[in-house]
Amino acid sequence: MEIKVRLFATLRENRGKELMLTLPEKATPADVINELDIPKADVAILLVNGRDGDFNQELNEGDVVSIFPPVGGG
Amino acid sequence: MNGYAGKILRINLSDHTYKTENLDHEKALKYIGGRGLGSRIMAEEVPPTVDAFDPKNKVIIATGPLTGTPAPAGGRYMVVTKSPLTGTIASSNSGGYWGSELKFAGYDLLILEGKSPKPVNIFIEDDKIAFKDAGHVWGKIVSETTSILAEEAPDKAKILCIGPAGENLSKISAVMNDINRAAGRSGVGAVVGSKNLKAIVVKGSSRPKIADSEKLKEVVKESRGKIKDNGVTGQGLPTYGTAVLVNIINEGGVFPTNNFQTTYFDKAENISGEHLAENFLVKRESCFACPIACGRYAKADEIEGGGPEYETIWAFGAACGIDDMKSVIKANYWCNEMGLDTISAGVTIAAAMELYQRGKITDEEIDEGLSLKWGAADSLVSWVKKMGRREGTIGDKMAEGSYRMAEHYGMPEVSMAVKKQELPAYDPRGIRGQGLQYATSNRGGCHVRGYMISPEILGLPQKLDRFAIDGKAEWVKIFQDLTAYIDSAGLCLFTSFAIDAEGYAKLTNAVLGTDFTQEDLLEAGDRIWNLERDYNLKAGIDPSQDTLPRRLLNDPIPDGPSKGNVTRLEEMLPKYYEIRGWTEKGIPKPETLEKLSV
Ligand code: SF4
Numbered sequence: 001m002e003i004k005v006r007l008f009a010t011l012r013e014n015r016g017k018e019l020m021l022t023l024p025e026k027a028t029p030a031d032v033i034n035e036l037d038i039p040k041a042d043v044a045i046l047l048v049n050g051r052d053g054d055f056n057q058e059l060n061e062g063d064v065v066s067i068f069p070p071v072g073g074g
Numbered sequence: 075m076n077g078y079a080g081k082i083l084r085i086n087l088s089d090h091t092y093k094t095e096n097l098d099h100e101k102a103l104k105y106i107g108g109r110g111l112g113s114r115i116m117a118e119e120v121p122p123t124v125d126a127f128d129p130k131n132k133v134i135i136a137t138g139p140l141t142g143t144p145a146p147a148g149g150r151y152m153v154v155t156k157s158p159l160t161g162t163i164a165s166s167n168s169g170g171y172w173g174s175e176l177k178f179a180g181y182d183l184l185i186l187e188g189k190s191p192k193p194v195n196i197f198i199e200d201d202k203i204a205f206k207d208a209g210h211v212w213g214k215i216v217s218e219t220t221s222i223l224a225e226e227a228p229d230k231a232k233i234l235c236i237g238p239a240g241e242n243l244s245k246i247s248a249v250m251n252d253i254n255r256a257a258g259r260s261g262v263g264a265v266v267g268s269k270n271l272k273a274i275v276v277k278g279s280s281r282p283k284i285a286d287s288e289k290l291k292e293v294v295k296e297s298r299g300k301i302k303d304n305g306v307t308g309q310g311l312p313t314y315g316t317a318v319l320v321n322i323i324n325e326g327g328v329f330p331t332n333n334f335q336t337t338y339f340d341k342a343e344n345i346s347g348e349h350l351a352e353n354f355l356v357k358r359e360s361c362f363a364c365p366i367a368c369g370r371y372a373k374a375d376e377i378e379g380g381g382p383e384y385e386t387i388w389a390f391g392a393a394c395g396i397d398d399m400k401s402v403i404k405a406n407y408w409c410n411e412m413g414l415d416t417i418s419a420g421v422t423i424a425a426a427m428e429l430y431q432r433g434k435i436t437d438e439e440i441d442e443g444l445s446l447k448w449g450a451a452d453s454l455v456s457w458v459k460k461m462g463r464r465e466g467t468i469g470d471k472m473a474e475g476s477y478r479m480a481e482h483y484g485m486p487e488v489s490m491a492v493k494k495q496e497l498p499a500y501d502p503r504g505i506r507g508q509g510l511q512y513a514t515s516n517r518g519g520c521h522v523r524g525y526m527i528s529p530e531i532l533g534l535p536q537k538l539d540r541f542a543i544d545g546k547a548e549w550v551k552i553f554q555d556l557t558a559y560i561d562s563a564g565l566c567l568f569t570s571f572a573i574d575a576e577g578y579a580k581l582t583n584a585v586l587g588t589d590f591t592q593e594d595l596l597e598a599g600d601r602i603w604n605l606e607r608d609y610n611l612k613a614g615i616d617p618s619q620d621t622l623p624r625r626l627l628n629d630p631i632p633d634g635p636s637k638g639n640v641t642r643l644e645e646m647l648p649k650y651y652e653i654r655g656w657t658e659k660g661i662p663k664p665e666t667l668e669k670l671s672v
């Protein structure tokens with residue numbers, strides 16, 4: 001299935017802003033960060049379709065995964 | 075006295091006299107300083123029903139006991155007064171270097187009273203105080219005023235002033251210091267303007283006494299370590315500044331767009347922190363003794379200056395449907411020059427755009443060559459300048475803030491404000507605790523009275539479900555109380571991403587020689603909160619004003635990741651009143667005030 005991944009701040013370095021990943025059925029955000037070589041510790045905020053996501057939730061075709069490193073306040 | 079300078083400078087602007095008074099140490103410890111002590115003095119000396127521009131209103135400029143000490147980010151001061159925008163007690167906070175300098179001059183607080191017959195500047199150099207004519211800087215923008223006065227001042231003096239907006243009594247004008255730091259909110263600049271005071275120049279030569287210097291060294295090292303190790307204060311804020319929030323808030327679908335009509339801005343990337351850092355950032359800036367250095371300094375074409383912050387980018391950006399970062403940087407620059415609050419200025423332009431969209435403002439009223447269409451980036455700077463100088467029909471109305479402007483056009487509901495103060499950059503329909511915080515904030519629409527974004531979005535100190543209702547009242551109370559303490563101590567709120575109440579207690583105790591526990595600090599915050607509430611009630615700010623704009627209560631978010639949600643304030647408010655020890659109607663119970671000995 002195709003998953004859209006959006007990366008922010010320092011996670012963009014050498015990876016880009018937005019990627020399409022082809023992953024097997026039942027893949028999870030944990031698989032996404034593995035694929036992109038992002039250490040779990042660098043993930044401060046994980047969203048799936050804009051909602052709080054979980055590393056182990058099953059993704060569905062067309063889902064958007066947004067990943068942020070620790071970021072600041074306003 | 076440790077931490078405190080021990081003196082108050084009371085200035086009578088009507089006859090250009092002054093006197094120094096000893097700080098009441100017991101009272102200071104009870105209300106800490108800054109916002110808390112300033113509010114206490116307001117409650118004692120300024121009748122709550124006074125008109126903000128009446129000479130009987132006072133402006134209290136207050137440092138905290140940690141201001142000017144080595145405590146991290148301890149450079150803050152507060153401007154406490156009765157707000158012309160909200161009618162509530164106002165306390166607006168600023169960083170930079172001016173606050174610590176006031177402390178070095180030997181004063182914890184300045185109390186400004188009366189009204190000068192003519193524009194005046196005050197020069198303070200330790201115990202030498204001088205009143206000097208301000209005719210030559212009246213009407214001048216902030217950078218010009220600052221450089222002219224720097225020539226007249228002792229070397230390395232720090233300068234606080236108002237811009238044309240404050241002189242013109244704009245209800246959304248700021249007090250500026252060090253050129254681009256602002257005590258921005260609630261129209262405090264206009265109160266200074268109403269007193270015909272343009273600037274306060276200060277230079278000091280002493281340092282606050284520290285109760286236990288060795289201990290302080292140790293605790294400062296520990297808290298600096300925490301700041302460095304924390305992802306937000308150690309990496310996020312230093313690298314991207316606050317602007318990094320643009321993408322995260324937008325991704326969650328809570329980034330108010332076109333005056334809160336929608337909450338996802340499809341062009342957010344163009345105004346993001348990442349885009350700012352790559353294309354416009356010149357350097358980072360820091361305030362006194364701050365290891366975080368979140369400040370930005372950006373350049374767009376011929377314009378170069380401090381900022382823009384996240385809230386500002388949003389207010390001039392998404393709130394107005396604008397995705398042109400250059401225009402945002404320039405609008406921010408001109409807000410600083412005019413001495414305007416960037417949040418209120420941007421949201422007021424957004425409200426004008428909606429009034430235009432709904433046919434309330436017509437083309438005939440709009441100054442030639444300008445536009446109020448969504449996304450009208452080219453007009454942004456002109457609107458800011460007109461607002462600051464009250465030029466033209468619309469500029470003059472904008473200077474009154476969004477609420478009064480929208481009310482004039484018969485559509486007050488278009489003003490995205492609480493207690494007439496414009497809301498910041500987070501749609502509470504998808505961040506419910508923040509909604510409760512907005513509604514109950516003692517100075518109206520504001521995010522820094524309790525930054526619920528921290529747990530609800532950033533997951534700090536722990537992740538809360540942003541759509542949940544349960545437990546939010548308790549969290550809001552703790553955040554509000556701790557913030558009241560931080561604001562009173564003279565520290566920057568951003569330290570709270572890394573330092574907890576216990577850490578603050580350690581810093582405070584090392585400086586003051588006290589033995590405060592974290593519970594004591596929260597209790598002091600609670601006391602300050604209740605004092606402000608009591609003042610507001612006496613000022614006629616009815617609890618029915620603990621609410622949000624109709625749109626946020628009734629209209630579900632139309633699309634994007636937070637689609638379908640409203641704020642559900644009515645489900646949280648009763649619980650909040652209860653845990654505050656207030657009646658169902660939102661009035662502090664006598665026993666609550668007694669317990670806290672307000
Ligand atoms: S964190 Fe930012 S605003 Fe706060 S004191 Fe440091 S530089 Fe100033």
